[in-house]
Each structure stands twice: as structure tokens, then as C-alpha cells.
Amino acid sequence: MNMSGTIPPPYSDLDLACLVSTNDSDVNFTSCWYDYPETRGPKDPSYYSLKYQIVGTVFQGIVLIVGILGNIMVVIVVTRTRSMHTPTNCYLVSLSIADFMTLIASVPNEILAYYLLGDEWIWGRVGCAIFIFLQYLGINVSSLSITAFTIERYIAICHPMKAQIVCTVSRAKKIIIGLWIFALSQFVISASYKRS
Numbered sequence: 001m002n003m004s005g006t007i008p009p010p011y012s013d014l015d016l017a018c019l020v021s022t023n024d025s026d027v028n029f030t031s032c033w034y035d036y037p038e039t040r041g042p043k044d045p046s047y048y049s050l051k052y053q054i055v056g057t058v059f060q061g062i063v064l065i066v067g068i069l070g071n072i073m074v075v076i077v078v079t080r081t082r083s084m085h086t087p088t089n090c091y092l093v094s095l096s097i098a099d100f101m102t103l104i105a106s107v108p109n110e111i112l113a114y115y116l117l118g119d120e121w122i123w124g125r126v127g128c129a130i131f132i133f134l135q136y137l138g139i140n141v142s143s144l145s146i147t148a149f150t151i152e153r154y155i156a157i158c159h160p161m162k163a164q165i166v167c168t169v170s171r172a173k174k175i176i177i178g179l180w181i182f183a184l185s186q187f188v189i190s191a192s193y194k195r196s
Contacts, residue, residue: 053114064107071100087172088156091149094176095142102138105131133187140183148175 048056074096078084109131112122121128152172156163 048114056114057111060107060111064103064111067103067107068100071096071103075100085169087152087167087169088149090169090172090176091145091152094179095145095149098138098141098145100138101134102142105134105138137183137187140186141180144179144183145176148172148179 075093078089078093116122123131152167156167159166
């Protein structure tokens with residue numbers, strides 16, 4: 001198989017049947033692309049094919065809807081059901097809120113990117129800062145919540161007698177507040193630095 005040539009995006013234009021051809025001498029990667037002009041790029045409205053737009057919108061739309069509903073349901077069920085008020089579930093609520101925040105700040109913009117010109121940003125400078133802030137805050141709090149949840153589970157499993165004293169709902173809530181403050185403090189510190 002001749003592998004000379006580059007593989008330009010988008011990958012939706014790739015003819016997979018061409019790659020699994022039995023006659024390897026006639027096939028190279030560049031011959032497996034449907035009429036892909038070298039001049040197309042993110043600024044060109046035809047950068048994403050219609051199939052790519054439809055498939056991307058459907059799958060990301062499903063992720064968005066399931067993610068929103070799932071995270072909201074976790075928060076509602078845990079907060080309204082008295083028997084669900086456990087340290088573990090407190091961490092899961094924190095994780096759900098952080099994941100919801102990350103989902104809302106990223107997926108809708110990805111879907112919009114299919115239909116707007118690639119390099120065009122419609123939310124302005126403040127919108128950019130807000131979306132980046134929400135994405136990184138959500139990612140950081142998710143990581144910290146999973147870490148705290150893991151430590152809490154380790155104590156509960158490996159030291160069950162100590163867990164009755166250490167792993168309480170009130171302590172879990174204090175730890176979660178601390179996680180959120182710590183994640184927020186990173187942005188306060190980085191915002192205080194001026195661009196050079």
C-alpha cells in the first residue's frame with residue numbers, strides 16, 4: 001500500500017471501502033478521499049459535509065440531552081430523598097453539577113460550529129471568557145470530586161470503624177465546599193496576572 005500523501009480532515013469524506021480494497025497496489029490514502037480540494041478549511045462553509053453535520057448534531061444532541069437529564073435527575077433524587085443523604089451521594093451531586101456545567105459550556109458550541117463559519121465566534125470576548133471559565137471549573141471540580149469520593153470510599157472499605165467517625169455527611173459537605181473554593185481560587189489567581 002502506498003502511504004505517501006497526507007490525510008486531510010474532515011474524516012467524514014473518507015471512503016472506508018477503498019481502504020479495505022484487496023488490491024493494495026492501486027490504493028493510497030489520498031485516493032480514498034472524495035473530491036477534497038486542498039483550499040477548504042474551517043473558514044469555508046462547506047468544510048463539514050452534510051453527513052458529518054447531521055451525524056455530529058444527532059450524536060452530540062443525544063449526549064447533551066441525556067447528560068442534562070441524567071445530571072439533573074441525580075441532583076433532584078439525592079436532594080429530595082432523605083435516605084439518599086450519604087457522604088458518597090454528596091460527592092455524586094457535586095460531580096453531577098460540575099459535569100452539567102461542563103456539558104452546557106461546551107456541547108452546544110460544538111453543535112453550532114457545524115453550521116456557522118468555522119472561525120466565527122458569536123459570543124464575543126466576555127462570552128469566550130465565561131465559556132472557558134465554566135469548562136475548566138467543571139473539569140477541575142469533577143476531578144477533585146472524584147478524588148474526594150475515592151478517598152472516602154477507601155476509608156469506608158479499608159477502615160470501616162474509622163469511617164463511622166470520619167465519613168459523615170457534614171464533613172462531606174465541608175469538603176465539597178472546599179473543593180469548589182479551591183477550583184475557583186485558581187481562576188482568581190490566574191486572572192490577577194496581566195498579559196505581557
